[in-house]
Amino acid sequence: MNNTLPASFTHGSANERYVVAAERVFDGTRVLEQHAVAVSGDRIAAVAPVDRLRGTGRLIRFAGTLLPGFIDLHAHLLFDQTPQETILRHGLTTVRDTGGPLVPPSGGDGRLRVLGAGPILTAPGGYPIPVFGGHDIACEVPDVQTARAAVGQHVAGGAVLIKVALEPGGSPGAPWTGGHQPTYPPPWPIPSLEVLRAIVDEAHTNGLIVSCHLSGPEGATLALEAGIDEWAHVPCDPIPHDLVARAAAAGVRVVSTLDTQSHCTGVANNARQLVEAGILLLYGTDLAHTDVPWGIDAQELLLMLHAAHGALTPLDVLSAATARAGEHLGLAPLGQLVEGAPADFIGVRGNPLERFKLLEYPDLVVSGGVTIVAPVEH
Ligand SMILES: [Zn+2]
Ligand SMILES: [Zn+2]
Incomplete structure (x- = not known):
């Protein structure tokens, strides 16, 4: 032809x-x-x-x-003002922004389709504030009342999910610490279980899922106890097997972000354990982070394939960035x-x-x- x-x-x-x-x-x-x-x-x-x-x-x-068209489920293109035309020209037609300015869904009409979480809900002074500042990326929720109100404001502003930060800091190799000198050292505060449960309840009442930034066992434990739907990363630090088994039993969804975390000590083994436990990773790159291309990241796809140690085919991996990603957004047959x-x-x-x-x-x-x-x- x-x-x-x-x-x-x-x-x-x-x-x-x-x-x-x-x-x-x-x-x-x-x-x-x-x-x-x-x-x-x-x-x-x-x-x-x-x-x-x-x-x-x-x-x-x-x-x-x-x-x-591919779907990236983890990006910060709005906070970083990554050129959307460049992203679209490189194969992504839908991007979910998982922390940044609050905007209603847009695009899908010759422009990049952008769906957002708005600012990340966090404890006062919690991540991402010590690394990225608070403006347009963080929303401090000291108690149950402010947490519920914040979810309501996010819903009214067009958020398609609620993102929370469960980051005590200190993960060696994590991209959010390497290259960024925090304004104050870890440990950073994390929302209480009571506040997290209120966020999950309020989000679910409004038909939204809750996704969490996490990097290790502390965040994973809290996420499971609070009933958080999605881990926005395969954790950076090693996760014990019982937490992986609990996540699988709870039906937790996990977004990959393996490429940007390739310097993390636990990420490859965590990914293998998650896949073995039956959690099919969803494609996401943390687009706008250092070393992530502004478009489809083939290295991410390769790492997803390799992490599965033969349990997944290339076709399974491409599904994670297309059909399964669209279903995860609740927008099937998008993807x-x-x-x-x-x-x-x-x-x-x-x-x-x-x-x-x-x-x-x-x-x-x-x-x-x-x-x-x-x-x-x-
Ligand atoms: Zn994150
Ligand atoms: Zn991120």
Whole structure:
């Protein structure tokens, strides 16, 4: 297939129907050989063998693999003001901001889809204040009453989750301490169990999950006792097996962030234990942290694969950044290439199941049916 028509992508009108035929389509859960994706306006109209979609819209051939736009579940692009256009051009079509200024959901229409947590709820003087200051990133909640009120304000401002910090400090190799000189040394205060339970209760009443920043056993224990839904990181410090087993039994969801934590002492073994216990990691990078690319992070995907020691396939790992991430956001079929899903997709030349690195510079990026990166003829 070498009759790619780049102009078809760039000059299409917003509501037209077109069909992109590819060598293979990864739909978020499986690989379909010689399939095509039909797009109508901002939605996927159909995914089927090429022959079945011939004549249903302008046909464009793409010599490579189509995939859903990727979803990063852990980022701080708003606080760091990372350029959203750059992120989108590098394959992420949805990013969940897990700590930063409070904004309502936006994008998904040719712009990066951004969903946010708003400022991180923390104890007075708690993390992230000693590292990143308090403005636009932290919200101090000294007691149950202020905690409930803060959750209410976050909900009213458009937060899609509530983030809390359970960080006493001192984890060797943690990216939030390396390179940042804290304004005062650990130990840093952590919200009480009573305050955390109030946050979880108030968030759940409003239909939101609670995610926590944590780095070790102290945070993990508190998170389990408070009923927190998600760990925003695989912990940096070694976690005892009984805590891993309790997390699995409680159905805790865990976001990876393995790349940015690659200097942590416990992260690789924790990841292996979590996967062995049946917790499928979700893809997140802590985008905006040092050493994390502004787009899909192939190193993160590789580390997720290696941490599983053969228990996961490359396809499982790509699902963690697409279909399973969309489900985790409660926005399925976002993250899938199926009828009715948002027309957020990317294309790479070659097979990304064999080479994750291809994903870092996609040849095609479409957001809400709008072409952001058009393939060039080779
Ligand atoms: Zn964190
Ligand atoms: Zn973070």
